[in-house]
Amino acid sequence: MITAGIDLGSLSTKVLILEDDDILSTSILTTEEEGALVAKKAMDEAIKKAHISFEELKNIVSTGYGRRLVPFAKESKSEMLCHAKGSHWLFPKARTIIDVGAESSKAIRINEGGAVEDFAGNDKCAAGTGVFLDTMAKALEVPLEEIGQLSLEHKGKAQISSMCAVFAESEVVSHIHKGIPRNDILAGIHESIADRIFGMLNRIGMKNDVVMTGGVAKNIGMVRALEEKLGTKIYVSEYPQMIGALGAALIARNSK
């Protein structure tokens, strides 16, 4: 049975096509136009890659902040549930999930069966999210893809004390002016995000194993900073930004 999951996020739209236990194809597009249009484009691309026709999809479930904008989805489910299902399928021992996307970060606690027990999320605030890292990378004139690795090569850690992304940026600028090495500034930035996530995890109660999902999980510096803060290993799949879409496809498969 072939099903699809679509995750319409604030920055990118992800589609994953699943046949039983095999992932046939994935696609990812920047959400830069109307939600319904991007959804269709991403879906067309995934179908093409999987060499199937749209009619062969038995069920489609949408998730993400724009999940209600997907006209062809039969059902829509919250990000929390989809990240829980996707992570549980990949890592059956997972009990805690940290999802850091472009504009939101969440901590989710699940039980042995993969059901959501509790969750916490960031408020109307960009600190501790992907766009925050993007802004900081721009301020430091470093490509976003390199900041994680660079942060690992630090000697000291610059302190970023502000909780607000806008104020944090001005702190970063004054660190640059003082001549603090950018590796140290980056290490400080990653640590400040880890602190925020740590606070969220404390609210729900962290249990091992811990899985990290969302695009920010591709940043090795972020994963290491969190591992250090939490004192535990963090599991990351090879395509962390697809986990929401994977969860949605799994829900689509199981609901029929």
Added chain:
Amino acid sequence: MEFSFEGLKPPSSKPLIGMLCSYTPEEILYAAGLQPVRIYGSGKVIKRGDAYLYSTLCPYVRSIFDLAFEGHLDDFKNMVFVNSCDAMRRLYDVWRHYIKNDFIHILDVPRTASEDKLNYYVQQLRDLIRRLEEELRVDITADSLREAIRLVNHTRQLFQELFELRKKDDSNLWGSQIFPIMLASMSSPKESFNQRLEQYIKEISRTEPQPSETPRPRLLVSGSIIEQAEFIKLLEDSGARVVAEDLCTGIRSLEGMVSEEGDPIEAIALRYLNRPPCSRMKGVERRYQSIKHIIEEYGIHGVVYHTIKFCDPELMTYPLIRKELERENIPVLHLEGDCTMGSHGQFKTRVGAFLEMLEY
């Protein structure tokens, strides 16, 4: 079945008196021949008010001051404040200084119902009556108080009938329908409001409960003040049915009758100090017991705990209530609002995830 809000405006024949807290004894204001009206915030971004009050103060209080400062509350020549919380006292402070009123009073409501406090509160009520009589040249008699008590009790008794209907499993009453009626009950003349509510209850009791569509989780909304029915609608649009509101604009302020026997002032004091408490009252145990009672009576599957930013009493109570609810395996979702609809987008995602977690 629609409740008709049309024409529920206060009569021009009676002077208006504004109130901001559900601990304001409406009976005394009615007995004085005044028209008490509960004032709600604008739900909009605060403009000039922020120059006079800290931006880290309760947004409800700031919104009220903004309305007054912009001249939207000029019809209220008279105001009664309550020392509900620190933010409300600060509102009274700036109000006294910047807003012109014929009559302005702050009532000291104790935080427990012990005998000493009760005697003290009776004294406070007598002071309020004396000031109203002297400054507004009205007569408040035992008879006019008794009449006012019967009037306000009638509203409470009608709501009790409505609540009984909501408790039923097959009730198809929506919170988003009922909540605006509660809001109106506190800001409309009780005489005409009671007639409308009586008529409404008659009509909805007559209609057969239709077989409900897919089952929905039954929610309790708990918190301090919510003035926007849109919030309740958001919960129901996400797939829930809101069946109870433990709010000062909800069932908390509509429960508990004033005794129609004995000294009317003592009877009023007793009811206000013993009604289901809000977080400004002492002892979280009483608050929790009243929440627990609602959970059992209304068959609640989950609780949405709504706090207003910077509301210290409500935020302080939250972890304690949550711990108790967790012990009883009642899931809780905490949402923090700022009296505007700005956060409703974020709420939707969290409410969706919360409803998926519930078993019903």
